[in-house]
Amino acid sequence: MKNDNINHAEAAAAFLQDREQARWHDSAIWWVRQKRDMQAKQLPEWEQLRSLAQQIKAHTLSKLDEYLEQFQRNAEQNGVTVHWASDADEHNRIVHGILAAGGVKKLVKSKSMLTEECGLNPYLEQRGIAVIDTDLGERIVQLRHEPPSHIVMPAIHLKKEQISELFHKELGTEAGNNDPTYLTHAARANLREHFLTADAGLTGVNFAIAETGGVVVCTNEGNADLGTALPPIHIASMGLEKIIPKQEHLGVFTRLLARSAIGSPITTYTSHFQQARPGGQMHIVIVDNGRSDILGNDDFYQSLRCIRCGACMNTCPVYRRSTGHSYSYIIPGPIGSTLGPSRDIKKHGSMAFACTTCGSCSNVCPVKINLHEQLILQRKRAFDAGTLKPAKKMGLLAMRFLTQHPSLLDAGGKLMRKVVPIVPQALTRHSAWSRPGRELPDMPAQSFKEMWQARKENKS
Amino acid sequence: MNVALFIPCFVNELYPHVAMATAELLEGYGIDVVYPLEQSCCGQPLSNNGDSQGACDAARRFTGVFKDYDYIVSPSGSCTSHVKHHYGWYIADDADYQAMQPRVYEIVEFLQDVLKVDRLPKPVYFPHPVSIHQSCHGLRELGHAAPSELMIPYHSRLERILQLVDGVDVRLPERRDECCGFGGTFSVDEPEVSVAMGEDRVAQHEATGAEFIVGADPSCLMHMGGIIRHKCRPIRPLHIVEILTGRGGAA
Numbered sequence: 001m002k003n004d005n006i007n008h009a010e011a012a013a014a015f016l017q018d019r020e021q022a023r024w025h026d027s028a029i030w031w032v033r034q035k036r037d038m039q040a041k042q043l044p045e046w047e048q049l050r051s052l053a054q055q056i057k058a059h060t061l062s063k064l065d066e067y068l069e070q071f072q073r074n075a076e077q078n079g080v081t082v083h084w085a086s087d088a089d090e091h092n093r094i095v096h097g098i099l100a101a102g103g104v105k106k107l108v109k110s111k112s113m114l115t116e117e118c119g120l121n122p123y124l125e126q127r128g129i130a131v132i133d134t135d136l137g138e139r140i141v142q143l144r145h146e147p148p149s150h151i152v153m154p155a156i157h158l159k160k161e162q163i164s165e166l167f168h169k170e171l172g173t174e175a176g177n178n179d180p181t182y183l184t185h186a187a188r189a190n191l192r193e194h195f196l197t198a199d200a201g202l203t204g205v206n207f208a209i210a211e212t213g214g215v216v217v218c219t220n221e222g223n224a225d226l227g228t229a230l231p232p233i234h235i236a237s238m239g240l241e242k243i244i245p246k247q248e249h250l251g252v253f254t255r256l257l258a259r260s261a262i263g264s265p266i267t268t269y270t271s272h273f274q275q276a277r278p279g280g281q282m283h284i285v286i287v288d289n290g291r292s293d294i295l296g297n298d299d300f301y302q303s304l305r306c307i308r309c310g311a312c313m314n315t316c317p318v319y320r321r322s323t324g325h326s327y328s329y330i331i332p333g334p335i336g337s338t339l340g341p342s343r344d345i346k347k348h349g350s351m352a353f354a355c356t357t358c359g360s361c362s363n364v365c366p367v368k369i370n371l372h373e374q375l376i377l378q379r380k381r382a383f384d385a386g387t388l389k390p391a392k393k394m395g396l397l398a399m400r401f402l403t404q405h406p407s408l409l410d411a412g413g414k415l416m417r418k419v420v421p422i423v424p425q426a427l428t429r430h431s432a433w434s435r436p437g438r439e440l441p442d443m444p445a446q447s448f449k450e451m452w453q454a455r456k457e458n459k460s
Numbered sequence: 461m462n463v464a465l466f467i468p469c470f471v472n473e474l475y476p477h478v479a480m481a482t483a484e485l486l487e488g489y490g491i492d493v494v495y496p497l498e499q500s501c502c503g504q505p506l507s508n509n510g511d512s513q514g515a516c517d518a519a520r521r522f523t524g525v526f527k528d529y530d531y532i533v534s535p536s537g538s539c540t541s542h543v544k545h546h547y548g549w550y551i552a553d554d555a556d557y558q559a560m561q562p563r564v565y566e567i568v569e570f571l572q573d574v575l576k577v578d579r580l581p582k583p584v585y586f587p588h589p590v591s592i593h594q595s596c597h598g599l600r601e602l603g604h605a606a607p608s609e610l611m612i613p614y615h616s617r618l619e620r621i622l623q624l625v626d627g628v629d630v631r632l633p634e635r636r637d638e639c640c641g642f643g644g645t646f647s648v649d650e651p652e653v654s655v656a657m658g659e660d661r662v663a664q665h666e667a668t669g670a671e672f673i674v675g676a677d678p679s680c681l682m683h684m685g686g687i688i689r690h691k692c693r694p695i696r697p698l699h700i701v702e703i704l705t706g707r708g709g710a711a
Binding site for chain 2: 008009012013016019030037040041043044046047317322353354355356357358359360362363364376378379380381382384388392396397399400402403404405406409410413414417431432433434435437438439441442443444446447448450451452453
C-alpha cells in the first residue's frame with residue numbers, strides 16, 4: 001500500500017538528488033514515448049481512432065447502468081458468477097469469500113491496478129492466503145515491498161543492477177549477474193513453481209464486453225493465461241468503467257492500447273475469457289469504489305474513459321523527473337492526479353499541483369481525456385477544501401486584491417524592481433526561485449507603463 | 461482598426477522592451493495601438509491555483525477593460541490562452557466576453573491571421589542560428605504549431621514568421637516541444653523539478669548550436685534565462701518580437 005502522506009514536491013526533490021538516476025529514468029521513459037510516436041505515425045487514421053474511442057467510451061458512460069446490466073445478464077448466462085462491490089473493502093471481502101470457500105492457500109495474480117487500489121494483497125495475506133504477483137515488474141516491486149511506480153511498467157524506476165541485487169537476495173541468483181535474460185529466466189523458473197502450486201488465479205480486466213458478457217485481458221508475458229489455465233478458480237476484478245458495448249468496438253481499443261502504452265502494435269496476448277473451463281469456476285467482481293461519484297461530476301466524469309495505457313505518464317515531463325513514487329495516490333502521473341484528488345481531495349489534492357499544465361498528456365491520451373484541464377479544476381477543489389498551505393493562500397488572496405487594484409499592483413511591481421537589485425544575494429539565494437540554480441531576471445528601471453506614458457508625453 | 465495591447469503583469473514590470481517591441485511592430489504596420497492603463501493581471505495565477513472567485517473577478521475586470529477595442533493583442537501565448545480558452549470556466553455566459561473572445565490574439569497569430577503579413581515593417585537581417593522554443597500554451601492551446609503528440613500535418617507559426625527575417629538560421633531542439641518546466645507558480649511550488657526540466661531544455665537548445673533561444677512566451681524565456689545565467693552559458697533567450705523589430709541581439 002502506498003503512503004498517503006507523500007508530498008510530491010518534497011519526494012521529487014529527494015529523487016532529483018541523484019541526478020544520474022533521474023536522467024536515466026527520464027530517458028528510459030521518453031524512449032517509450034518515442035516508440036509510441038513511431039507506432040502512431042504509422043496509422044494514417046490515428047487521430048480518427050482516438051476520436052472514435054472517445055465517442056464509444058462517452059456513449060457507454062452515458063448509458064453505463066444499461067450496459068452493466070446487459071453485461072451481467074450475458075456473463076451469468078455463460079455460467080459466470082457476477083459480484084458487485086461498492087467499495088474496496090467489499091471487493092476484498094468478496095474475493096476472500098470466494099477463496100475461502102474454495103480452500104485456497106495460494107493465489108497467483110496477473111497485473112491489476114484495481115487490486116492495488118483496493119489493497120487486496122495485504123488483506124488476503126493477513127488472512128493466511130499467499131498472493132504471488134506474476135507480472136515480472138509487479139513481482140519485482142512485490143519482492144521489494146513497494147508499490148508500482150507506473151501502471152504499465154511497475155518497476156521502471158529500477159535499473160537492472162538493482163534487480164540483480166534483489167533477485168540474488170530473494171531468488172538466489174548469482175551475485176553481480178546483471179544480464180536481463182538471465183534474471184528473467186530466474187524469475188520465470190520461480191514463478192512457474194507458483195503457477196503450478198496455486199489454487200486460484202486473479203486477473204484484472206482491460207475490456208468487458210456487454211454484448212457477450214466476456215472480459216478481455218491484455219498482457220505481454222502470458223502470465224494471465226497461465227494463471228487462469230492452471231488453477232481451477234478464476235476471479236476477474238474490474239472497475240465498472242471497463243465496459244464497452246460490443247465485440248466490434250474492441251478493435252478500436254486494442255489498436256490504441258498497446259501503441260499508446262509501450263509503442264507496440266499490439267500486446268503479445270489479448271485473451272478473451274467468456275466462461276469457466278470445465279470443472280472450474282469463473283467469477284467477475286465489478287467494483288465501484290468512488291467511480292459513480294466521478295461519473296456524476298461534470299468536471300471529472302471524462303476521467304472514467306481511461307483505458308490505463310500509461311501514455312500520459314510517459315509523456316509527462318514532471319512524472320519522468322520525479323518517478324511514480326513521488327505521488328501519493330496509487331496511480332501516479334496525470335491520470336492519477338485527477339483520480340486521486342477525485343477520491344480524496346484532502347489526501348491527494350497536492351498531486352494536482354505537480355503539473356506545469358503543459359497539456360502533452362491530453363494530446364497523447366488515446367481516449368482524449370482533458371487531463372491537464374482536469375488538474376486545474378482539481379486545484380479549485382483543493383483551494384475550496386482548504387488544503388493549500390497558509391502562506392500560499394495568503395499570497396493568492398493578496399494577488400486577488402492587487403488584480404482588482406492596478407495602481408497598487410504597479411506600486412508593488414515598482415517596489416520589487418527597486419528593492420531586488422539592492423538585496424544581498426545571500427538572501428535571495430535561498431528563495432524557492434533561486435535555490436535549485438536559477439537567477440532572478442534583471443530589474444528594469446522603468447515598467448512598460450512608465451515607458452509608454454513617457455513616450456506619449458514626448459510625442460505630444 | 462485599433463488594437464489594444466494586453467501586456468501581462470510580469471512583462472510590464474520585467475520585460476518592458478518586449479512590450480515596446482510589440483507596440484512598435486504593430487505601429488510599423490500602420491495600426492493605431494492603444495495601451496489601456498487600467499489593465500492588470502489576467503488572473504491566470506489565481507485560476508491555476510484554484511482561486512475561482514479571484515479568477516472570475518479578474519476575468520470580469522479584464523473584459524470590462526478590453527471589450528470595446530477592435531482587437532486585443534499580447535506578446536504572451538500563455539496569458540492569451542488563459543483569456544481565450546479558460547475564461548469560459550468563469551464567465552462563459554457573459555455577453556461581453558463572448559463578443560470579445562474571438563478578437564483576442566497572441567501577437568504572431570495576429571500578424572499572420574489578421575494582418576496576413578508577408579514582410580516586416582523594416583527589413584531585418586539577423587545572421588544567427590536560433591533554436592525555436594515552443595511554449596506549451598501557445599503550442600497546445602492556441603495551436604501555434606503541430607504538437608509532437610498529434611499525428612497531424614506539420615506546421616509552425618514561429619518558423620513561418622522567421623522566414624521574413626534575412627539570414628536567420630532556424631533550428632529545432634531534440635524533443636521539439638517538451639515543456640521547459642516554468643509552469644507559473646509550479647516554478648516555485650516544485651522548484652527542483654522545475655529547474656531540472658529547465659536545465660534539460662536549455663541543454664537541448666544549446667545542442668543545436670544556436671546562439672539564441674527564440675520563443676513567444678516571456679515567462680518560459682525568463683525561467684530558462686535564469687538557468688542560463690546561473691550556469692554562465694553563452695546562449696541567450698529572445699522573444700520573437702525582438703527579432704522581428706530588429707532589436708534582437710542588441711541586448
